[in-house]
Each structure stands twice: as C-alpha cells, then as structure tokens.
Amino acid sequence: MCVNKNLFGIAKSVSFVVALTTGTAIGLTTVSAVFAPAAMAAEKGQQLSSKMKPLGEAQKLMGDKKWKEALAIINEKVVPISGKSAYEEQVTNEFKAACMMQLKDYAGVAKVYEAMLAANQVPADQVGARLNTLAEIYLSMGDYAKGIDAYERYLKNNPATIDVTTGMMQAYFKKGDYKNSAEYAQKLIKQAEAAKKPADKNWLQILGYSYSKLGNNAAYADVLAKLLELYPSPEYWNDMLKIARNEVTYNDKEKIEYYRLKKTVGAMTAEDYNDMAELSLSLLDSGDAKSAIESGMAAGIVANNERNTRLLTRAKTEAATDLASLDTTAKEAASKPNGEPLAKIGAAYLGHGLNDKAIETIQSAIAKGGLKSVDESYVRLGVANLNLGKKAEAIKAFQSVSDKSNLSRVAKLWVLYAKK
Numbered sequence: 001m002c003v004n005k006n007l008f009g010i011a012k013s014v015s016f017v018v019a020l021t022t023g024t025a026i027g028l029t030t031v032s033a034v035f036a037p038a039a040m041a042a043e044k045g046q047q048l049s050s051k052m053k054p055l056g057e058a059q060k061l062m063g064d065k066k067w068k069e070a071l072a073i074i075n076e077k078v079v080p081i082s083g084k085s086a087y088e089e090q091v092t093n094e095f096k097a098a099c100m101m102q103l104k105d106y107a108g109v110a111k112v113y114e115a116m117l118a119a120n121q122v123p124a125d126q127v128g129a130r131l132n133t134l135a136e137i138y139l140s141m142g143d144y145a146k147g148i149d150a151y152e153r154y155l156k157n158n159p160a161t162i163d164v165t166t167g168m169m170q171a172y173f174k175k176g177d178y179k180n181s182a183e184y185a186q187k188l189i190k191q192a193e194a195a196k197k198p199a200d201k202n203w204l205q206i207l208g209y210s211y212s213k214l215g216n217n218a219a220y221a222d223v224l225a226k227l228l229e230l231y232p233s234p235e236y237w238n239d240m241l242k243i244a245r246n247e248v249t250y251n252d253k254e255k256i257e258y259y260r261l262k263k264t265v266g267a268m269t270a271e272d273y274n275d276m277a278e279l280s281l282s283l284l285d286s287g288d289a290k291s292a293i294e295s296g297m298a299a300g301i302v303a304n305n306e307r308n309t310r311l312l313t314r315a316k317t318e319a320a321t322d323l324a325s326l327d328t329t330a331k332e333a334a335s336k337p338n339g340e341p342l343a344k345i346g347a348a349y350l351g352h353g354l355n356d357k358a359i360e361t362i363q364s365a366i367a368k369g370g371l372k373s374v375d376e377s378y379v380r381l382g383v384a385n386l387n388l389g390k391k392a393e394a395i396k397a398f399q400s401v402s403d404k405s406n407l408s409r410v411a412k413l414w415v416l417y418a419k420k
Helices: 015-036 038-043 056-065 067-076 086-102 106-118 124-141 144-157 162-175 178-196 201-214 217-228 234-246 252-263 271-282 286-298 307-332 338-350 353-368 374-387 391-398 409-420
Strands: none
Touching: 015 178, 056 067, 067 086, 086 106, 106 124, 124 144, 124 162, 144 162, 162 178, 162 201, 178 201, 201 217, 201 252, 217 234, 217 409, 234 252, 234 409, 252 271, 252 286, 252 374, 252 409, 271 286, 286 307, 286 338, 307 338, 307 353, 338 353, 338 374, 353 374, 374 391, 374 409, 391 409
C-alpha cells in the first residue's frame, strides 16, 4: 500500500483540530459565564469572592485575544491567591487552560486538565468530553501511551463512540502497535457495515498497512480489494497488481492475461508494454503485440524511438498476416477432437479486438473440452464480454476461474473492475 505523510499524518487529524477548536470555544464560554450577572452564578450555586477580582483583568485581556498577557495575570495574580474555594480553583484552571489552548501550549493544557480531573474539578457530565479532548491533545504531542490511557479512562464510564474508537486506532497505529490498530480499525469497519454504510477510507488504509506490517499478506490483499471496490485509484491497483504478480509464478500465456488487466486499469510502465509486445510476438499473438505498443505510444509512456517503431512495424505486419487467415484457421480448429486449437484462435480474436468472434470461439472451445488451461479461456471470455459491455456475462466467466489457478487473483480483480 502506498503510504505517505498526508494519508497517515494523523496526529493532527481533522477530529483533533475540531476538538481543540471546540475546547477553546467552551473555555471562552465558561469565561463569559463566570462574570455574568449574579443570577447565573447563583443558578450553579457558586459564587466568586471579591479576592478573585484579578480574574476580571484576565477576562478583559482574553476578550481582546491577548492570551499571553491574560495568562500572565492568571499565573501572577490569581494562582497565588490563598484560600480559594474549590469552585474558584476550578474557574482559575479553566481560564488558564483556555489561554494555553490558544497559545498552543498543549502540554500545559494537558497538565491542567489532569490536575482538574484528579481534583474532581470537572463536572461529572463533562468528564467524558474532557478525557476525550485530553487524549487527542496527547496524540498531537506524540505521547501515544498517555493518549491511549486517557481513552481507556473514558471508556470505563462511557460507550465507545466512533470518535473514541478512531482515536484508539490512530494512537495504536502511531505507536507502532499494529495488532491493536488493526483490531480497532476492524471494529469501525464492522460498525459501518452493520449500518450499511461504506467503511471510511482512512480506516481501511490503516487496517491494510497494519496487516502488511504484521506480515498478514492475505488479509492485506483483502483490504486492498475493499479499497478498490469503494475508492478505486491507480495506487491501489498498482499495489494489488504487485501482490498478484508476486504470489504466483506465471507462465508466458498467463503473463499476457496479467498484462491485459494491468493495461486496462492504466497501470502499465514502458517496460511492461514492451514486455507484453515481445512476449505476445513470441507466442504468435500478434494482435496483443500490436495493441500493446500502440496503446503505450498513445498514452505517451512508450517512446516513439527507432527500436519501438521497429517493434510496432513487425507487430503490424504479423497481425495483418494473421488476420487474413484467422477465419480459415478457426474452421480447421473446429474440426479437431478437442478444444485446444479453438482456444488459441479465441485468444487471437481477442488480441485483434474481435470480441464477438472471441466469445463464440472460446465458448465452443470450453464446451468441446480437452483444454490445457480452461482458466485462461474463462479469463479471456470474461474480457471479451466486458469489452462489449456485457458485465453480467463477464463476471460469470471470471468467477468460473478456479481458486487454485494462477489466474485466480487476476480473475477476482477483473470482477472488481467490472463492478465499478
């Protein structure tokens, strides 16, 4: 899987930014409420004594967004006040944390929040939200162990929300604990599936990467398949095609089918195009050779140089000769005792883009039997149908490929492509 800093730079995720913004807004609301009319204070059953007057200076500075100056007032004039009530200690800490939040002193905010939680200064109905924000602060600081601990404290008395489960997944992932990051990613994906919603792209990316780090290649491939189903992209196709290429050893004919898929999804390199062309010519599949070089040049991937021009000229010449005699050869193949000759003709028709004839011939070959590789024929039959827009017939053909075949993965990928 292609992993980059943008995809997995989750320490400062959107949810974290939102949490900090929300936390700051709440802090400022609290500041306003503290100095509201006496009726509001009485409603909470709490009041500030006259000795807390310096807090008013801090409030004015905060209103002017002079966070550094306000924090200085709090530290120098409010914190030293002796004999503060529990409520006054709480208000002082809320003001202090609000200033630190705006100054991006997240370590300071975390320290204040921890002190408030330990002293029971956070209202019971706000403890969960405070722990959630605290966990995200720790994640932003790269302290994943403390972030996980804060989430676990949250979960002791609160249900596992999507945000918290996501936070746990991210924390374990950034910590390098891929077993647990995979576990939490799975929980999120299962919840989405139960709600008949598509799994979030980031959850799948983290799950796939975690599996790859754990060496679970089969599970990794399954996640890539889900990403291709929900969020198809050239990167995911490249990663999946690498798995398909590395998990088995293809013979020359199977390589052509692998390249055919790779060409269709737009993942070919110049080397791939040349290899497909030369391999096709060696197998007397001149139509595929011609198509490969022409497609590569049209895409601007294969250079229009002397070597490639020679290769294209040869492919065109052999393709023209092949086409001139193909129908006659097909009649001769139909008289043979088994379907192998017809299967070869069907492959040739497909290479030349004669999809109707390819379907008819390959179907006859399969029905006659005696094929060296019926799975190759099923893949070609699927491709020919897909080329004509017959998706249902194509998928049926691809799904007929044996799971034990070298082309099993290729066939499954064709199904994914057909369903897009």
